[in-house]
Amino acid sequence: MPIDWFTVVAQIINFLILVWLLKRFLYKPILKAIDDREKRIAAELAQAEAKSAEALRERDNFRKKNEDFDQQRVALFKQVTDAANVERQRLLDEARKEADTLRAKRRSALQNERQQLSDQIKRWTQKEVFEIARKLLVDLADTNLEERIGAVFVERLRALSGTEKEQLMVALKSQTDSLCVRSAFELPQSVQNEVETAIKEVFATEGCSHFEIAPEIVSGIELSVNGQKVAWSIADYLGTLEKNVSETLDSTPAANANSQTVAPSEPASTTQPYLQRDEQLELTPPAAKGVR
Amino acid sequence: MRISPDQLVFWRYGFFELNLTIVTTWALMLVMSAGAFLITRHLKAERTVTRWQSFLEIIVTMIQQQIGEVGLKHPGRYLSFIGTLFLFIAVSNLCTILPGYEPPSGSLSTTSALAITVFFAVSFFGIKEQGLGNYLKTYLEPTFIMLPFNIISEFSRTFALAIRLFGNIMSGTMIVGILLMIAPLIFPVLMDLLGLLTGIVQAYIFSILATVYIAAATRIQED
Known part of the structure; x- marks a missing residue:
């Protein structure tokens, strides 16, 4: 069984060259490719994880913002509702007050007007009555009288x-x-x-x-x-x-005014005399003219 | 009948000779290097890779994995040597499927050369890992009495490596040759298939034993 020592040496050299060649063309590139791919995958995984974490954070942020927004909305709505209620109450009070003032003014004006009209009518009636009486007596006066x-x-x-x-x-x-x-x-x-x-x-x-x-x-x-x-x-x-009648008339408005201030809020007590007064207004002058 | 391809000499000049073993080895070296170069020329770090790249990746990672399983802590350092041993022997044996091919591993000169490289590699890695003193001390383990036996063991296992591989491959080739004479049909094919299996197993055994030797030489310090 011969061993060719030249071949042995040659094969050792060949083998070492092959080791170098394979290291150069096989192991290094392959391992490098594997490492690169692993790094790349790791990077992608890390990136995906980061993105996932970011997404989770964003989701939490969004959720928190949503909750804040809801709370804010509810608070604002409540605030606005309260403000509106307060404003409504204020306006109502104001309107009521104004209405009361207006009603009081109107009542007062009506009373004054009514009073003036009443006085005017009374005085006019009184004057007319006495004019008629005087005229009558003058007309009737003769020698016998x-x-x-x-x-x-x-x-x-x-x-x-x-x-x-x-x-x-x-x-x-x-x-x-x-x-x-x-x-x-x-x-x-x-x-x-x-x-x-x-x-x-x-x-x-x-x-x-x-x-x-x-x-x-x-x-x-x-x-x-x-x-x-x-x-x-x-x-x-x-x-x-005339004196007696005037005294009576003068005392009557005071009595009427007293009776009206007792119950000012009853509309019938204000409107009814007003209507009556209107009726007198319309009826009295023609009658007086007729007498004249 | 030629027992070894060394016997077919193409050219001789004094001490130098160009026999079949060397030529076949060069051819294998060329094929392996060129193949590796062609495949790794356009390597991609993408998630999807070519089939050839996958094939080479599987082989390389598998060798690395085997080295690691034997017990070497840094498989990358030994990959070039052990991987080349395995790939050279495996390719050399697998090519027996080609007609007229005579594997270089069937030459005692080649197996001896490989065994000698293993012998020196064990020493090299041992000294590199633990230093010259510590490495030499391993020959005195467990006691100095064991020194001659350790030295004998060192040489004998190297010799065993060379003979085992040579014997298996040579016998395979011889059996096929003998069978061709006895039963030219069918049987040689079966034996060829068996030869492929034996070839791979021998490549595996040779490289694993080399790994074990290296591991044994580098492990003591670690323990």
Whole structure:
């Protein structure tokens, strides 16, 4: 079994060359490729992991943002609702207050107007009534009436007594001029004589009297002495009546106002008189015109 | 009948001669290097690779894995030597399928050359790993009395490596040759197939034994 030592040496060299060649062309490139691929895969895995972590973080962020947004939205909504409620309440209160003020103003204005109108109507009615009465009496006045008035005046003179009479007598004594008897119309001579006689008897005076016509005295006679006066006329009655009526009318609005302030919030108490007043407004003037 | 391809000499000049073994070895070297170069020329680090690249990757990683399993901590350092041993023997044996081919591993000169490289590689790696003193101390283990036996063992196993491979491969070739004379049909084919298996097994055994020797030489210090 021969061993060729040259071949042995040659094969050793060949083998070592082959080792180098394979190391150069096989192992190194292959191992490098494997390492590269592993690195690449590891890098990709790491990248994927990083991306996954990033995605998770993003998801958490997003979720947190969503929750924050929801909370914020709820809080804002609540805030807005509260603010709206407060504003609504405020506006309602304001409106109510304004309405109350307006209603009060309106009521007050209505009352004033009503009062003024009522007063106006009353005064107008009063005036009309007295105008009618005066006109009536003037129209009715004639000789008989004048005589009758003269007789009544005389009776009245004779009926004087007490302090009234004394005062008149004191006035007569201090009177230097003649006595003045005024009447709305010219007294007939007979009546003048009766009056003069009665004056002389009652006041025991010799003084002469003169007679004047004063149309403002409605169907009446008046004796005035130094400020003191004895008179009878329908105008006096009318004046007294007018005075009484005026006093009554003046006292009535106060009473009405009191009664209305007791229950101001009842609409019927404000509207009803108003309507009544309107009706009076429409009805009264034509009636008054008709009388005139 | 030629027992060894060494006997076919193409050219001789004094001590130098160019026999079949050397020529076949050169051819194998050329084929292996060129193949490796062609395949690894366009290596890709992509996730999808060519089939040839996968094939080479599988072979290389498998060799590396085997080295690691034997017990060497850094398989990369020994890959070039042990891997080349395995690949050269395996390719050399597998090519017996080609008609007229005579494997270089069937030459005692080649197996001896490989065994001698293993012998020196064991020493080289042993000294490299643990230093000259520590390596020489291993010959005194467990006691100095064992020194001659250790030395004998060192040479005998190298010799055994060479003879084992030569015997197996040569016998395979011889059996096929004898069978061709006795029964020219069918049987030689079966024996050829068996020869392929034997060839691979021998390549595996040779490289694994080399790994074990290297591992034994480098392990002591580690223990």
